[in-house]
Amino acid sequence: MNKNFKKEEFKKSVAENVKTLYRKTIDEATPQQVFQAVSYTVKDVIIDDWLATQKVYEKEDPKMVYYMSMEFLMGRALGNNLINLTAYEAVKEALDEMGFDLNMIEDQEPDAALGNGGLGRLAACFLDSLATLGYCAYGCGIRYRYGMFKQKIENGYQIEVPDNWLKDGNPFELRRPEYAKEVKFGGYVRVEYDEKTRRNKFIQEGYQSVRAIPYDIPIVGYNNHVVNTLRVWDAEAINDFQLDSFDKGDYQKAVEQENLAKNIVEVLYPNDNHYAGKELRLKQQYFFISASVQAAIEKYKKKHTDIRKFYEKATFQLNDTHPTVAIAELMRILLDEEGLEWDEAWEVTTKTCAYTNHTIMAEALEKWPIELFSRLLPRIYQIIEEINRRFVNEIEKKYPGNHEKMRKMAIIYDGQVKMAHLAIAAGYSVNGVAQLHTEILKNQELKDFYQMMPEKFNNKTNGITQRRFLLHANPLLASWVTDHIGDEWITDLPQIAKMKIYAEDKKAQQEFMNIKYQNKLRLAKYIKEHNGIDVDPRSIFDVQVKRLHEYKRQLLNILHVMYLYNKIKDHPELDFYPRTFIFGAKAAAGYKRAKQTIKLINSVGDVINNDRSINGKLKVVFIEDYRVSNAELIFAASDVSEQISTASKEASGTGNMKFMLNGAPTLGTMDGANVEIVQEVGEENAFIFGLTADEVINFENNGGYYPMEYFNSDQDIRRVLMQLINGEYSNGDMNMFREIYDSLLNTKSSDRADTYFILADFKSYAKAQEEVEKAYRDEERWAKMAILNMASSGKFTADRTIKQYVDEIWHLDHVTVEALNS
Numbered sequence: 055m056n057k058n059f060k061k062e063e064f065k066k067s068v069a070e071n072v073k074t075l076y077r078k079t080i081d082e083a084t085p086q087q088v089f090q091a092v093s094y095t096v097k098d099v100i101i102d103d104w105l106a107t108q109k110v111y112e113k114e115d116p117k118m119v120y121y122m123s124m125e126f127l128m129g130r131a132l133g134n135n136l137i138n139l140t141a142y143e144a145v146k147e148a149l150d151e152m153g154f155d156l157n158m159i160e161d162q163e164p165d166a167a168l169g170n171g172g173l174g175r176l177a178a179c180f181l182d183s184l185a186t187l188g189y190c191a192y193g194c195g196i197r198y199r200y201g202m203f204k205q206k207i208e209n210g211y212q213i214e215v216p217d218n219w220l221k222d223g224n225p226f227e228l229r230r231p232e233y234a235k236e237v238k239f240g241g242y243v244r245v246e247y248d249e250k251t252r253r254n255k256f257i258q259e260g261y262q263s264v265r266a267i268p269y270d271i272p273i274v275g276y277n278n279h280v281v282n283t284l285r286v287w288d289a290e291a292i293n294d295f296q297l298d299s300f301d302k303g304d305y306q307k308a309v310e311q312e313n314l315a316k317n318i319v320e321v322l323y324p325n326d327n328h329y330a331g332k333e334l335r336l337k338q339q340y341f342f343i344s345a346s347v348q349a350a351i352e353k354y355k356k357k358h359t360d361i362r363k364f365y366e367k368a369t370f371q372l373n374d375t376h377p378t379v380a381i382a383e384l385m386r387i388l389l390d391e392e393g394l395e396w397d398e399a400w401e402v403t404t405k406t407c408a409y410t411n412h413t414i415m416a417e418a419l420e421k422w423p424i425e426l427f428s429r430l431l432p433r434i435y436q437i438i439e440e441i442n443r444r445f446v447n448e449i450e451k452k453y454p455g456n457h458e459k460m461r462k463m464a465i466i467y468d469g470q471v472k473m474a475h476l477a478i479a480a481g482y483s484v485n486g487v488a489q490l491h492t493e494i495l496k497n498q499e500l501k502d503f504y505q506m507m508p509e510k511f512n513n514k515t516n517g518i519t520q521r522r523f524l525l526h527a528n529p530l531l532a533s534w535v536t537d538h539i540g541d542e543w544i545t546d547l548p549q550i551a552k553m554k555i556y557a558e559d560k561k562a563q564q565e566f567m568n569i570k571y572q573n574k575l576r577l578a579k580y581i582k583e584h585n586g587i588d589v590d591p592r593s594i595f596d597v598q599v600k601r602l603h604e605y606k607r608q609l610l611n612i613l614h615v616m617y618l619y620n621k622i623k624d625h626p627e628l629d630f631y632p633r634t635f636i637f638g639a640k641a642a643a644g645y646k647r648a649k650q651t652i653k654l655i656n657s658v659g660d661v662i663n664n665d666r667s668i669n670g671k672l673k674v675v676f677i678e679d680y681r682v683s684n685a686e687l688i689f690a691a692s693d694v695s696e697q698i699s700t701a702s703k704e705a706s707g708t709g710n711m712k713f714m715l716n717g718a719p720t721l722g723t724m725d726g727a728n729v730e731i732v733q734e735v736g737e738e739n740a741f742i743f744g745l746t747a748d749e750v751i752n753f754e755n756n757g758g759y760y761p762m763e764y765f766n767s768d769q770d771i772r773r774v775l776m777q778l779i780n781g782e783y784s785n786g787d788m789n790m791f792r793e794i795y796d797s798l799l800n801t802k803s804s805d806r807a808d809t810y811f812i813l814a815d816f817k818s819y820a821k822a823q824e825e826v827e828k829a830y831r832d833e834e835r836w837a838k839m840a841i842l843n844m845a846s847s848g849k850f851t852a853d854r855t856i857k858q859y860v861d862e863i864w865h866l867d868h869v870t871v872e873a874l875n876s
């Protein structure tokens with residue numbers, strides 16, 4: 055408990071805030087207004103630590119990391135800030151005395167959904183760990199006016215609704231207009247010879263520009279007074295739409311600048327693991343990168359005179375290729391504004407930038423057409439051309455006459471700028487996000503780069519923060535763990551291994567299962583309220599929540615549900631253990647197959663949930679609008695963690711780790727971090743099935759496989775597939791799910807069918823599911839497995855991941871912060 059927390063002062067401050075913000079007394083305030091008032095009070099507490107941290111950074115001048123990311127999937131701030139201030143219980147008590155329930159107040163806060171899924175959530179977990187471990191870090195991103203769309207399900211279909219998350223204001227953010235930066239787009243580059251320096255000067259002219267305004271969001275470390283900053287940039291027109299420009303006949307230009315600024319930060323592109331190639335997306339990328347790099351240089355120059363040593367005090371981590379234009383922007387500033395020679399600028403840049411690869415999916419690789427890129431960013435394009443010219447020379451030197459290498463590795467080739475190649479050529483580190491993923495990068499996707507520069511490649515297996523995903527999300531389990539082993543696990547998750555001795559303890563097993571049951575009741579209530587469906591909290595909660603993507607294979611899951619339903623209908627006498635299949639997933643707005651899969655899940659649910667003849671043995675629930683806040687309820691209540699991607703396709707996964715931490719065994723393929731989860735918990739405590747990554751890659755390299763063989767030889771599979779086109783789940787409409795059927799068998803075209811190996815893995819998945827049921831029937835065995843999963847999750851804390859980034863890539867200085875005397 056926070057020693058500085060004074061209950062009566064807190065209550066007074068909340069009432070005071072309600073008065074000044076809304077001219078109301080506390081009993082007249084709406085829940086939203088109470089949330090705002092409480093948050094402002096909490097922000098006041100944070101501000102002191104924020105200031106204290108800033109003072110330490112100024113005095114000690116530690117090396118810092120700029121974590122550059124298009125996405126930060128932060129979720130809600132209030133509860134998490136209270137947890138990290140160790141004031142959650144005290145505030146809960148104070149609010150109770152005022153007649154408010156903290157949970158209800160927390161529910162007033164919209165999620166900061168400035169991200170799609172795993173990549174954005176990873177950025178959020180990393181910021182939490184960086185502050186908790188005492189490292190100087192800035193998150194750099196975009197303050198999207200509309201974050202990830204809200205998902206509504208109507209008639210079983212996904213509908214996208216704008217997420218106006220800022221409509222009531224964000225009490226935790228701080229607008230910093232004094233640090234605004236200008237960002238230039240378009241125009242042309244004029245070259246002018248400078249007699250004095252005897253160098254060419256490059257001057258961008260005829261451009262449009264936008265003012266980037268930073269908003270700072272505090273990132274509170276756990277119980278250590280460190281408060282770092284997530285800086286997200288808003289856009290404004292440089293010349294407010296004034297008569298001024300109208301008079302000069304520049305009316306059109308003024309309107310254009312106004313619109314450019316408005317559009318840039320309007321929305322987050324809702325694509326996960328998919329590149330759409332939109333011009334506005336490149337504008338967004340350069341917008342926040344240019345502002346962030348300018349700010350980083352400015353900050354450095356306040357204390358230091360030699361820009362050639364920039365990398366000694368700052369490093370840029372590029373979260374995927376989305377921020378890769380930072381490499382060229384840093385070069386531009388060093389060359390054109392700081393007056394460095396090319397080689398000097400290149401040395402600084404290549405010692406500053408590091409790149410994280412998040413996927414091997416071909417459709418996710420960013421490649422910009424030269425025409426678009428050079429038109430929007432003419433000077434940046436020139437610099438990338440020169441980087442490419444020199445890089446191609448290096449390839450030629452290393453592999454003389456090998457045009458194949460040049461073709462495959464060049465940064466600019468075939469009319470396109472390849473951002474991953476730029477990131478690898480200029481980065482001092484290239485990391486994958488799980489062991490298997492890094493090996494696939496080295497041996498397959500990035501083999502040529504690995505052979506040319508093996509020293510750059512390394513692995514940093516992802517992690518999650520236990521502060522949010524256990525301490526906040528699952529208070530019952532968190533207290534139970536603390537009662538047994540103390541609370542060191544909160545900042546040292548491997549300590550949770552001490553719980554292993556309770557895995558076979560009957561009393562502990564009972565207690566664990568009871569806590570799980572309480573959490574299942576909590577989720578059942580949420581489901582009843584949101585879906586109107588009654589689910590049995592004693593059934594197995596079998597959960598797949600993550601973005602909807604073909605490679606994640608929600609389709610395999612729902613086809614298996616259809617198969618189970620057939621089995622139960624054929625054999626009503628069968629002793630089938632009741633199951634609740636829970637899905638949660640947003641599909642990218644333009645991803646047709648993904649949206650059809652959502653419809654299929656809901657249609658199957660409609661039929662099964664309303665079939666009284668199966669006595670509630672099977673339920674299918676699709677939770678609308680999966681996001682961080684409801685994820686916290688879901689993980690705590692899960693029995694089974696579905697991690698069933700086609701092996702080799704899921705780089706890491708982090709949802710898998712959140713389930714494990716909450717004591718849900720993995721039902722999954724040997725993919726991504728599942729491999730390491732199984733290593734930690736033991737094969738006997740997971741349910742593993744399906745093709746291995748090597749087997750999948752082998753098939754792919756040899757022209758695919760023949761799903762028709764499975765269709766022809768297996769009547770269970772055939773029956774389920776026929777139910778996609780016989781109207782069984784579509785009120786007789788034989789076309790509703792035909793595209794899904796065709797994608798699996800593709801009898802018509804010469805395209806490959808079932809590229810995600812669903813039929814190939816179907817039977818081994820069904821077998822693994824039988825093993826799940828068998829294990830669950832034995833309550834002691836199940837409780838043991840679940841406790842061992844939780845107790846073996848120590849490796850998967852983001853604290854470990856961040857320590858590895860610090861030790862092996864960033865080399866940051868550690869800081870400690872004392873509380874300001876108040």
Ligand SMILES: *Cc1c(COP(=O)(O)O)cnc(C)c1O
Nearest residue numbers: 171172600681682685707708709
């Ligand atoms: C953890 C998380 C993800 C990532 O889940 P995966 O199963 O790793 O794809 C996506 N969305 C939310 C809201 C999350 O909390």
